[in-house]
Amino acid sequence: MDATVDGSERFGIQSEADIALVRRRVREVAQELGFDAFATAAITTAASELARNVWTHAHGGQSTIARVLDGRRRGVRLEFRDQGPGIADLPRVMAGGFSTARSLGLGLSGSKRLVDEFHIETSPGQGTLVQVTKWARY
């Protein structure tokens, strides 16, 4: 990824209320970047899903909201990081294979469909990092 970061903010996710705070800030940044209603709804929903995963499955973590520049493209990049249990069988979880991990898989697979770039690093005992990027469309 050759995009340069043009400002980033960090938010802790230490309570259920923090999910709404992250969501609100993502919405603001998206609107500042000129995202239309559809793109704003998409990235805000993805942020909500991913922040909720951090809270529900890891009981806490951090998120970062950054503006990114790639040539003439401007976008928003979100990162969600936790020291939770990690995900053992990622492909199966994202395909909705385990009922206990259903909301986790839904949040991950759903978010992936709403963004332009999706990157995840996770393994049992190593926590999880999810990074997504959505570019403004003109």
Next chain:
Amino acid sequence: MSRGPIPILRVGDTLLITVHTDLHDTVAEAFQEDVLAAIEKTGASGLIIDISGLDMVDSYVARVLADTGRMARLMGTRSVLVGMRPEVAATLVRMGYPMEGVQTALGVDDGLALLNAPRPGR
């Protein structure tokens, strides 16, 4: 967060509930219980949930809404979701969230028409 009265309007045999942007997280359970209590109190046969005030519906909110409809159904009340914004509809489908068992209509009038329409064979 205190459980304040949610705005509920009665239109004949139907309850009209407008969901504001703050329906999320810990308020969700209180919302559902308030709705069911209102159904019990009024004996309403129909429920319209107006979500035109929601600019975002994630899988959590979608589940709360779908569950509310299912709970009302157990009490014998049919429900219709109205006022879904275009960007919310687009996001739900793109995300792949299955809004199963949720009846929708465009606006309150359409929702009322749907609830009041005679149903064949029942």
